[in-house]
Amino acid sequence: MVRQGRPLCAPVTDEQLANPLLEVDPLGWLGPSIAGLQVLCLAAGGGRQSALYASAGAHVTVVDLSPEMLRLDREVAAERRLSMRILEGSIEDLSMLPQAFFDLVIHPVSTCYVPDIRPVYRSVAAVLRHGGLYISQHKQPVSLQSSTERERNGSYVLCETYYRTKPIPPPRTQNSVAARLREFGTLEYLHRWEEIVGGMCRAGFVIEDLVEPLHAKEDSPVGSFADRARYIAPYVRIKARRIGPRGAGDASGEVLPSDTPRLWLPASD
Numbered sequence: 294m295v296r297q298g299r300p301l302c303a304p305v306t307d308e309q310l311a312n313p314l315l316e317v318d319p320l321g322w323l324g325p326s327i328a329g330l331q332v333l334c335l336a337a338g339g340g341r342q343s344a345l346y347a348s349a350g351a352h353v354t355v356v357d358l359s360p361e362m363l364r365l366d367r368e369v370a371a372e373r374r375l376s377m378r379i380l381e382g383s384i385e386d387l388s389m390l391p392q393a394f395f396d397l398v399i400h401p402v403s404t405c406y407v408p409d410i411r412p413v414y415r416s417v418a419a420v421l422r423h424g425g426l427y428i429s430q431h432k433q434p435v436s437l438q439s440s441t442e443r444e445r446n447g448s449y450v451l452c453e454t455y456y457r458t459k460p461i462p463p464p465r466t467q468n469s470v471a472a473r474l475r476e477f478g479t480l481e482y483l484h485r486w487e488e489i490v491g492g493m494c495r496a497g498f499v500i501e502d503l504v505e506p507l508h509a510k511e512d513s514p515v516g517s518f519a520d521r522a523r524y525i526a527p528y529v530r531i532k533a534r535r536i537g538p539r540g541a542g543d544a545s546g547e548v549l550p551s552d553t554p555r556l557w558l559p560a561s562d
Contacts, residue, residue: 294476295339295361302362304340304369313348322428322502322532323397327351330396333420336384336403338362340369343377346399353377354395356387387416395420400429402528405437405481408458410488414496421535427498429531432474433505436527437461437483441471443516449524457483473518474527489529498533505529 295302309316314327328350334342338357343366347353355366355377366379382389384400385407398417404410417427438453441464453461460480464471475481484492493500505526513519521527 295359295365302339302365304365305344305373309341309345310348310373313345317342317345317349317399320502320504323426327397331394333390333395333398335387335398335400335417337399337401338366338379340365342399342401343379344369344373344375347375347377348373351397354390355379356382356384356390358383385412385416387420390420392419393422396422396425398425398427398429400427402430402432404429404484404489405432406479408460408482410484410492411496414492414498418497418535423535425535427493427531427533427535429493429533430506431484431489431529431531432481433526433529434483434485434489436474436525437481439525440465441474441521442466442468443521447515449521453483455483455485470516470518470521474521490531493531493533497536499536500531500533502532503529 314323317323326349327346330351332346332351332353334346334353334355336357337343338355338359339362343353343355347370353375355363357363357366358381360381363379363381366377369375370377370379380389384403398421400417404413407413421427434455435451438451438455438461440450440452442449444450460482463477464475467477471477490500490503506528508519508522508527510519511523513523
């Protein structure tokens with residue numbers, strides 16, 4: 294994809310760097326400044342995310358499985374005179390990083406490429422400090438279940454099972470819409486909502502916000518990516534905070550710190 298110059302592999306532009314924090318955080322989840330924070334850009338190689346967070350004043354570490362994507366980070370860092378640590382590795386194993394070190398982990402869509410999401414969450418929890426933020430984006434389960442093109446009757450249909458362990462088959466038609474929703478030549482796995490959201494909670498996070506990035510357009514051509522997004526939201530973005538060493542459901546029985554927020558219920562009469 295890098296060698297083909299695909300849009301997802303495009304390095305940062307001057308326009309994006311004009312206001313880097315607004316570019317990466319339009320919802321204001323990160324506050325007015327991230328200067329001085331230790332930020333992990335996880336599976337975020339490509340010369341865009343790393344450059345934006347570094348330009349906003351953060352101390353950036355990039356971890357990505359693709360040497361070609363990391364090459365773009367190195368080129369942008371040299372061109373823009375930005376300091377960042379660049380490492381090749383998997384989202385399932387971050388043992389090469391210090392524990393409880395990062396203030397913020399930024400994680401674009403990539404959990405769909407691993408069969409089990411739990412090791413990812415455990416790895417992120419291990420490297421985040423207490424109170425640190427984990428901002429992640431995932432492919433919605435129903436989007437992976439559904440056809441990428443309209444049927445003859447004008448509808449999109451559910452064509453894959455929800456409870457599954459095997460990868461999702463490739464799209465039946467390799468058109469421009471399928472290219473936006475899937476990555477040809479890869480294995481992709483559907484993770485259920487209980488795995489995406491519940492798994493995050495069980496790993497020691499509390500979810501503070503959840504949004505579905507808007508890609509739908511009312512006047513979009515029939516059968517286009519934006520048209521399909523009117524019916525099926527393709528992605529979910531989650532803001533979660535690290536609250537303790539382990540989730541409450543961990544088999545070890547380790548309890549959370551005493552300052553962990555808990556649900557308060559009014560006394561009954």
